[in-house]
Every structure is written in structure tokens, then in C-alpha cells.
Amino acid sequence: MTPLTEQDLAEAIAMSSGPLSIQGGGTRPIGKPVTGTLLETKGLDGITLYEPGSLTLVVQSGTPVTKVEEALAAEGQRLAFEPMDHRVLLGTTGEPTMGGIAAANVSGPRRIQVGAARDFMLGVRFVDGMGNIVKNGGRVMKNVTGYDLVKLMAGSYGTLGVLSEVSFKVLPVAERQLTLTLHGQNTKEAVASISKAMGSPFEVTGAAHLGGTTHLRIEGTEASTAYRCERLVSLLSGEIVVNQDQSAQTELWRGIRNVQPLAGFDTVWRVSMTPSRAPDFLEMLQREHEIEVLMDWAGGLLWIGSKADPQPLHEKLQREIYNYGGGHVTLVKAALKDRTRLSVFQPEPRAIAALTNGLRARFDPKGILNPGLMS
Amino acid sequence: MEMPIPDEGIIARKERIVQRLQSVIPHDAVIHDPAETRAYECDALTAYRCPPLCAVLPSTTEEVAAVLRVCFEERVPVVPRGSGTSLAGGALPTADAVILGVSRLNQVIETNYDDRYIRVQTGRTNLSVTGAVEADGFFYAPDPSSQLACAIAGNIGMNSGGAHCLKYGVTTNNLMGVRMVTMEGEILDIGGTYVDAGGMDLLGVICGSEGQLGVVTEATLRILPKPEGALPVLIGYDSNEVAGECVSDIIKSGILPVAIEFMDRPCIEATEAFAKAGYPMCEALLIIEVEGSPAEIREQLDKIKAIALRHNPVEFREARDADQAARIWLGRKSAFGAMGQINDYMCLDGTIPVSELPYVLRRIGEMSKEYGLGVGNVFHAGDGNMHPLILYNANKPGDLEKCEAFGADILRLCVEVGGCLTGEHGVGIEKRDLMTAQFAEADLEAQMAVKDVFDPRWLLNPAKVFPLASSEQRRIAAE
Numbered sequence A: 001m002t003p004l005t006e007q008d009l010a011e012a013i014a015m016s017s018g019p020l021s022i023q024g025g026g027t028r029p030i031g032k033p034v035t036g037t038l039l040e041t042k043g044l045d046g047i048t049l050y051e052p053g054s055l056t057l058v059v060q061s062g063t064p065v066t067k068v069e070e071a072l073a074a075e076g077q078r079l080a081f082e083p084m085d086h087r088v089l090l091g092t093t094g095e096p097t098m099g100g101i102a103a104a105n106v107s108g109p110r111r112i113q114v115g116a117a118r119d120f121m122l123g124v125r126f127v128d129g130m131g132n133i134v135k136n137g138g139r140v141m142k143n144v145t146g147y148d149l150v151k152l153m154a155g156s157y158g159t160l161g162v163l164s165e166v167s168f169k170v171l172p173v174a175e176r177q178l179t180l181t182l183h184g185q186n187t188k189e190a191v192a193s194i195s196k197a198m199g200s201p202f203e204v205t206g207a208a209h210l211g212g213t214t215h216l217r218i219e220g221t222e223a224s225t226a227y228r229c230e231r232l233v234s235l236l237s238g239e240i241v242v243n244q245d246q247s248a249q250t251e252l253w254r255g256i257r258n259v260q261p262l263a264g265f266d267t268v269w270r271v272s273m274t275p276s277r278a279p280d281f282l283e284m285l286q287r288e289h290e291i292e293v294l295m296d297w298a299g300g301l302l303w304i305g306s307k308a309d310p311q312p313l314h315e316k317l318q319r320e321i322y323n324y325g326g327g328h329v330t331l332v333k334a335a336l337k338d339r340t341r342l343s344v345f346q347p348e349p350r351a352i353a354a355l356t357n358g359l360r361a362r363f364d365p366k367g368i369l370n371p372g373l374m375s
Numbered sequence B: 001m002e003m004p005i006p007d008e009g010i011i012a013r014k015e016r017i018v019q020r021l022q023s024v025i026p027h028d029a030v031i032h033d034p035a036e037t038r039a040y041e042c043d044a045l046t047a048y049r050c051p052p053l054c055a056v057l058p059s060t061t062e063e064v065a066a067v068l069r070v071c072f073e074e075r076v077p078v079v080p081r082g083s084g085t086s087l088a089g090g091a092l093p094t095a096d097a098v099i100l101g102v103s104r105l106n107q108v109i110e111t112n113y114d115d116r117y118i119r120v121q122t123g124r125t126n127l128s129v130t131g132a133v134e135a136d137g138f139f140y141a142p143d144p145s146s147q148l149a150c151a152i153a154g155n156i157g158m159n160s161g162g163a164h165c166l167k168y169g170v171t172t173n174n175l176m177g178v179r180m181v182t183m184e185g186e187i188l189d190i191g192g193t194y195v196d197a198g199g200m201d202l203l204g205v206i207c208g209s210e211g212q213l214g215v216v217t218e219a220t221l222r223i224l225p226k227p228e229g230a231l232p233v234l235i236g237y238d239s240n241e242v243a244g245e246c247v248s249d250i251i252k253s254g255i256l257p258v259a260i261e262f263m264d265r266p267c268i269e270a271t272e273a274f275a276k277a278g279y280p281m282c283e284a285l286l287i288i289e290v291e292g293s294p295a296e297i298r299e300q301l302d303k304i305k306a307i308a309l310r311h312n313p314v315e316f317r318e319a320r321d322a323d324q325a326a327r328i329w330l331g332r333k334s335a336f337g338a339m340g341q342i343n344d345y346m347c348l349d350g351t352i353p354v355s356e357l358p359y360v361l362r363r364i365g366e367m368s369k370e371y372g373l374g375v376g377n378v379f380h381a382g383d384g385n386m387h388p389l390i391l392y393n394a395n396k397p398g399d400l401e402k403c404e405a406f407g408a409d410i411l412r413l414c415v416e417v418g419g420c421l422t423g424e425h426g427v428g429i430e431k432r433d434l435m436t437a438q439f440a441e442a443d444l445e446a447q448m449a450v451k452d453v454f455d456p457r458w459l460l461n462p463a464k465v466f467p468l469a470s471s472e473q474r475r476i477a478a479e
């Protein structure tokens, strides 16, 4: 099914009795595989409103991300939360949609400075599992009118409702970026350097580490980036290479954003945790497992790739995270059979599961919206 | 303002309920003498008052859980309370309700500069959170004007904002985790010392739920390194339209100030009479603040100046130092107090798309004439969050009702132009019955469904947020 209007979408859902597999561009097959009738949002395509002077954008959920990025670029603006393009890592094809970004709360390296997709989402319209059209939030930057269902929809992977429209806050593109690179660091040294930089007033907008190399990005005007760079260089000890090449840096950060370095791995996990605990956590894992790691978000986001049988490592990750300050582990990439048998999302404590299951039961009493996907 | 009729059965059982509460927390933490419960009869929306059945002041999360279990069993409504500075009546009790105040839960649990967070008990005041990390060069960004008094508990309850949220976001953007007790007395940890929720974003819906989903006892907050410096400029224009265009041009130019504040003529006049900040007498005044090193500040201010001058301001005043900066902020900071000198006032809080600013200000001016009540506008222009202050005389019969009707018209106007009823103060009782202007039945149903899941008996702050008629069936069914 490919409804062309919100009304059609509502009718399609109201009439469905069996499971629906909800799809935007189909580029992010994250979660337990869902068998059901395909319900695509790509018919809901278009920018409803874009006001550069108010930093607001309203789009239909099936609108391709590239279309939005082009419109924003023409006004010198962007989606500041730098949404990852999962096609690189997952080897998928198709066109990522704005609804997909919202439903999966997809953010990139700049998340540490500006916030995640959920922080930029100003409003939603969606259809719940009974076919009711619901709106929440709006198109203004500050809004506390009633409960914030916008946040609840962000990252609920279509299990509470199918998004039809989303409004976003957008921001101006920075004039220039500079990347400071430190070579020959282990993860402990990397997190220490990053933490020093993040604790300074110089507004680091990207902090990643891979294969012994640490990258720190700053953005702003010519004068400001030069100044901040100089201050950071004197703050951090060790040899620092400053990359000034704008397009090379764009490539570098796009690669980090898209987790490109792990594209060759069959199994990839995404771990959200306390940054300073990450080095010990990784050391513990590396004692017994051969893994490749991309560290983003100042150490608070780990992408872990493995070529071995995923089960033992998967179970260890989801268990051990509690001994390292808490967090959550998601199996983002794995063979179909592994995604089916393993708990893709971090299992929730009983009392939390009661709430999330309760919410699903209320928003989707027929149990037809991507059933089981988040288990 | 209509409130549900209190349950006589509960009031009749007061003695027993007090005794049960005293059996789970210290005696002095249960306030039940009518002379003392008066202290909890209202919040900062002082037009509405009602002493609670009793008030409890637990000192630990476990005590909060114990209190809630008693209230759950006794089916007594509970109104969570931080510092009681809500402007929306969020902490207003009913005669059959227990006020659960978190003021004794005021400790810092942990500060961590490597990972840039602080964990506090939620009774702690907003300003004292920054106070705890300031000496080490950090701060907690959301800064409501009430920050000296208001508690993190209430900030989370209302998802409060502040003057600097244009750059740093509001409470929800700076909240990493909470410890919360459900009405049934179960203690939950949601989020933590890492960013982003794992599965569904429960934290996101808890923040701003006005004490209706659970009692938050601890919070993990993001802290940020202090900027090197900040300086404001003051720009005066002879029309609201031009000031509005200037704001829009600045935003489009790619500069992101930390604050863009706007005051209109009635407000400027009142402030001048009161605070004598030396503001120019004009139609519209902007205060714009930028941050960074001295050179970075200079660079941004030069750009702002160039844009501002293109619009022919009647005044352009730069602060050269902290002293001059303080003078520029002086009038803005005393604006509410100044308006209070003239008369009683009601402070509204709607948000509009920035592009609608001139139109909305013109309409408010027209309505002011129709109602015969003065109004001053002072607000966060960068994000369209307006604070019209309507002047009325509380001692004049009928004036409050007239003022409320005027306020409701302004808020409906905000919704009409694509905005919302409240940008940072919350719905409480104040905007409860206007919710249908912004939301259709299905929209409200979806929100109430969330409460059904968290609080099936509808005991937590039940008479707030939703129009009484909409929530009635649920409140009755749960009794």
C-alpha cells in the first residue's frame, strides 16, 4: 500500500486487521524483521512549508532527505543534527525519507553539540493503529502545550503510529570547519583528550576516534575557527595536525556519520554509554573478542563491528553495559536469522517494559504497526 | 476557574490518612494543621487558592514511594510540588488532595566534569545547580527568570525555558535522565549518564507532563563549559514590523545569538518609569546577546550592527563592558516588576511563528482598546515565545474575568497564526479549557492515553492540562 494523502493513510490503517510493515525509503531495516503487508510512506512527498527566517521546515513524512537538503542548502541552512545515511553501513538501496529519520531518531556527530533529531523535531502528525489522525507539537520553536508526543514518536520506529508530517527546526550552515587530528592515541588517551576539549568553551561539534586517530571538529567563521583551533592546540598536549581542506573534512565527517569504516562487517552494534567508561568497557571486550570500533559522540557512542558468530558477544554487550555505567546496545546490522533470534534492542527492565507495552497497546490496540520490531 | 468537586469521603477520612502518612515518614514531614496547610494553597497564579487536605515533605525517594503507596491505596489525589512558582496553577491543590513537596530533596548527588553532567535531587533550585558547578567553569543552561526560587522538579514538570534557550534549548534538551516514582509507588530509572533513550523516549514525554505521570525525585542534567564572555546590544525601532524584520534578517544571516529579547512601547514606558535604565522611547526595542571571546563577540556584533543599521534604528547602543551590559539588561529584567507597579497583571505565554510577529502585535493592540485593558509585550523574539502582560485591577469587580477573556483571545490568536497556547509556562489550570482551541479530540485522547498508562487511577494532579469535560469520564471511572 502506498497512500498518497494522510486521509488515505488513515483509511488504510483503519481497515487493516493484519500486521503492517511500515517503510519510508527502506534504507534502515533496523529491528526485528516484521512480516506483514507493506505500507509505504513515499507517496506522502513534499515540503509543506519552509521559512528560513523562522528556522522552520514542515515536510511530509515520505519526502526524500536529499530533496530537503537541497532546499535548505539553497538558503545556507541545514539539518544540524547531521542524520546518518544508513545505506553505507547496511548496504541498502533506496531513498532515505524524513519520516524515517524521525521514526528512528537518527543523528550524527554534531549531536554532542546541538542535540539529536528528537531535539530538532517541533511537531508531528501521525496516524495511530486505529486509523485516528493525531497531531502534537507544531511548527514553533517553543511549545509546552500538553504532553510531548513528538519525543515519544521519535525513536518509536512506527510502533505507535505512522508519521504523516514532521516539522523540524533548521540551522544555518557554518562558514567554515576545522578538524584537529591526534595520531597514535589509544581509547583511554582519546577519551581524555576529547573530554578536555569538550570541557572547554570552544564548542567542539564533532569528536570521534578510530584506529588510533582522534578527530575534533570546530565550526564557525574564519576568525572564530582560527582562534578556537589555536586555543585547543595549546590546551591539548601531543602532536596535532590541523586539517583546513573543506571538502576533505566534509568527506571525513560524512564517513564517520555513516559509520563507513565498519561497512565491511557482517555484524555491527550501536552502544550508547557514559563516555569515560567506554575505554574500560572496550578493553574488557577486546580481551576475548576480535572487534573493530568507531567511537563517536565524544566516546558516548560506540559502533562495534565483528565477523564472528554474534550471539556470545551480543549477550555480553547487553549484559555488561550495566556494569559500566548503564546505557543501551542495539544490534543494528546482522544476518536475518540473528536479528530474528536475538533481542535487537536493549531489553527493558520489567517496570519500563510495562509502560512501553502499555503505550503500544493504547496507540495500537490491534497490534498491527510493525509488531515486535522493537523487541 | 472551575475545579472538580472535592471528594467528601476523602475529606472525612483526613485523620486516618494523616496517620497512615505519619506511619511511613517522620511526623514533622506531614503538615495537616489548617493554619499551616495554607502555605500550600496556591502557586504563583495567586488568583486561585485552595488549601490541600495535607502536605507531605519527604526527604528520600523511598519516602516518596511510601507516601504514594498510601495515597494510591486510599485513592487520594496527589499534587507534586517543587517551589510553587508555576504561573499556570500547575501546583494548585484541591481540598481532597495531598501536596507532595520535594523541597527537602535538595542534594547534589554527583558532579562529573569528564562526562559533563550533574545528578541532583529535584527539590534543588535551578540557580543552585549552576551554583554547584560554577567555580569549576560550568553551568546549567536553562535559566527561567524565576531561577532563584524554582526547583528542577518544576522545571521538569513544565519543561521550562529561559532567556538563553535560543542557543541552548529548554529543559528537555538538557535532561539526560530521571528517577521517578509512579503513583503505585514503584521507583523507575529512565535515561542516565548517557545521551539518547534506548527504546521508546519515555524521558521525552515525562518532561513537561506537569506532574501527571509520576513524581520525579532525581535528575541527571547536562552541564556545559561557561562561554568566555557575553555582551548585549540594544536596538530601538519606530515600528514593530521593522524590529521583526531585523530579527528575521539576523537569524537568516547565520548568526545565532544566545538571546533576542523584544519589548514594545507600553512595556518600555513602564520599565523606564520604574527602573530608569535609560532606554530610548520608541515603538520596539531589541536586546541581542552574543557569546565568545572578545574578538568573536566583536565579529558577531559588527555583523548584527550592519544588519540593524540597514533597517534605520532610532537607537543602536553597544555594551563595552560588564557594567554597560548590566544596564542594558536592567530594564528587561525589571520589566515584570515594573508592570506590577502600575497594576495587577496577568502574564501570558503563547508562541507564534516569528514571521507573524508584526500582525500579532497589531491585533493585540486593537484588542487592548476593545477590552479597555492595557497590555505590554516583552518576549523572546528569536523563538517567537511571547509574554503579553495584561494589566487589570484585582479589586475592581469583573476586571479579572475581563482580563482572562482578553488573555484567552490572545492565546486563540496565537494558535490561529500557527503557534501554540504556551511556550514555557505550561497548561496547568490556566489554559486547560483552551486546549480545544489547539487540539482536536483525537489529539487530546492520544495524550490522555499516555496518562492512562502511567497513572490508571488518574490520581496524579488530575484536574490539570486537560479540559475537565474531556478528562471527566476517566477521573470518575477511576474513583
Ligand SMILES: Cc1cc2nc3c(=O)[nH]c(=O)nc-3n(C[C@H](O)[C@H](O)[C@H](O)COP(=O)(O)OP(=O)(O)OC[C@H]3O[C@@H](n4cnc5c(N)ncnc54)[C@H](O)[C@@H]3O)c2cc1C
Pocket (backbone or CB within 6 Å): B043, B044, B079, B080, B081, B082, B083, B084, B085, B086, B087, B089, B090, B091, B102, B122, B143, B144, B145, B146, B149, B150, B151, B152, B153, B154, B155, B156, B157, B158, B159, B160, B161, B162, B163, B210, B211, B212, B214, B215, B216, B217, B336, B424, B425, B426, B461
Ligand atoms: C517571576 C516569575 C518568572 C518566571 N519566569 C519563567 C521563565 O523565564 N521561564 C519559564 O519557563 N518559567 C518561568 N516561570 C514559571 C515557573 O517558575 C516555572 O514553571 C518553574 O519551572 C516552576 O518550578 P517550581 O519548582 O516552582 O514548580 P511548581 O510550581 O511547584 O510546579 C510546577 C509543575 O511541576 C509539577 N511538579 C513539581 N514537582 C514535581 C515533581 N517532583 N515531579 C513531577 N512533577 C512535579 C507540579 O505538579 C506542577 O504541575 C516564572 C515564574 C515566576 C513567578
